[in-house]
Amino acid sequence: MATSGRATWDEVLLVTLVPAILSLVMEGYLVCTVVPLKLWLREPLESYYKVSVAIASYGPVAWSVMHVVFAYLVVKLMTSEGESVRDYLRVPRGWRGIALDALTALLLLAFNYVLFNVLFPWVLTLTMPAGFLDAFLRAVRDVPAHFKVYALTVTCFTAGLCEEIIWRAYGITRMERLLGGRTNLAVLVSAVFFGIWHGLSVYGLLCFLAGLAYGFVFARIRRITPLFVAHWVGDVVAFKALYFAP
Numbered sequence: 001m002a003t004s005g006r007a008t009w010d011e012v013l014l015v016t017l018v019p020a021i022l023s024l025v026m027e028g029y030l031v032c033t034v035v036p037l038k039l040w041l042r043e044p045l046e047s048y049y050k051v052s053v054a055i056a057s058y059g060p061v062a063w064s065v066m067h068v069v070f071a072y073l074v075v076k077l078m079t080s081e082g083e084s085v086r087d088y089l090r091v092p093r094g095w096r097g098i099a100l101d102a103l104t105a106l107l108l109l110a111f112n113y114v115l116f117n118v119l120f121p122w123v124l125t126l127t128m129p130a131g132f133l134d135a136f137l138r139a140v141r142d143v144p145a146h147f148k149v150y151a152l153t154v155t156c157f158t159a160g161l162c163e164e165i166i167w168r169a170y171g172i173t174r175m176e177r178l179l180g181g182r183t184n185l186a187v188l189v190s191a192v193f194f195g196i197w198h199g200l201s202v203y204g205l206l207c208f209l210a211g212l213a214y215g216f217v218f219a220r221i222r223r224i225t226p227l228f229v230a231h232w233v234g235d236v237v238a239f240k241a242l243y244f245a246p
Contacts, residue, residue, distance in 0.1 A: 006081050007077065007081060007177065007178065008178075009178055012171065012174045012175060012178065014073065015074050015077070015166055015170060015171070016166060016167060016171040016190065016193045016194075017193050017196075018070075019070050019197055020193055020197035021196075022066060023063065023066065023197055023198075023199070024196070024199070026062050027055055027059070030058065030059075031051050035047040035050050045132065045135050046135075048135050048139075049135040049136075049138060049139045052135065053139045053143060056139060056140050057143050057144060057147040058147075060147065060150060060154075060155035061147070061150060061155070063155055063158075063159070064150075064154050064155040064158045064159075067155075067159060067161075067162035068162060070162070070166055071158075071161070071162035071166055074165055074169075075165075077170070085165055085169060088168075088224045089223070089224060089225055089228070090223060090225070091225055092223075101225060101226040102226070104217060104221070104227075104230075105226040105230040105233075106230075107230075108213065108214065108217065108226065108227065108231075108234070109230040109234050109237075111213055112230060112231075112235075112238070113234065113237065113238075115206050115209060115210055116234070117237065119206065120202070120203065120206055123206075124202065127202060140243060140245070141243065141244070141245060143243065148239075151239055151243075152236055152239055152240060152243075155235075156232055156235040156236045156239060160228050160230075160231035160232025160233075160234075160235060161228050161232070163194070163197075163231065164218075164224040164227045164228045164231055165224065167190050167191075167193065167194045167197075167211065167215075168214060168215060168218040168224055168227060169224050171186075171193065172186050172215055172218060172219060173186075175189055175190060176219075184219075186215075186219075187212065187215035187216055187218075187219055188212070188215075190211060190215055191208050191211030191212045191215050192208060194208065194210075194211035195207045214231070
């Protein structure tokens, strides 16, 4: 892979931290506009429910748009450096390499399942007051069907592909160079930004842990194909479980 190493911190932060900030701003905007302050004070549970419905409905649409926009910026930045995203999406030659990729994807998918289908509900049960937890679960179930279909078919795919391009293929490699070859530190910083992108919450913390795992795998294999597959399928499984929980 021919690269000129011309990436700067400004460029790296533009595509790894700015989307995280925009996501937080979007959620803050919904919190402030969907429900007036006086209703928050008078009916906090109902207000939380309404805001949760709005975020779970419009959030996936906004996130998918940001996925595409910032992944496109990454493609342009890589091209200006003489590199191609396709270099990170290649499939290994031979059955042994393909089998290792499949095993890697399955292991990451299992890790996803433990984090988001087992640990996440358990942590929510421990940390959220019963009323607010019930309001959250009711809100996710009550998301309009067309938003659920969009999230499962579009957002999960753009997340799996674009987030791996942004935070792993570009974020880690460029931070690694800017940090003087300190790969572990690059993986850590990328995972922090990846966690913030998913919100300052328990979910964001779990995404930080996922970012670490995916980052260390990427640092070893220098490809995102099995990461993309695991991320995509894992998101579909997790979203489906939330949307259609009994």
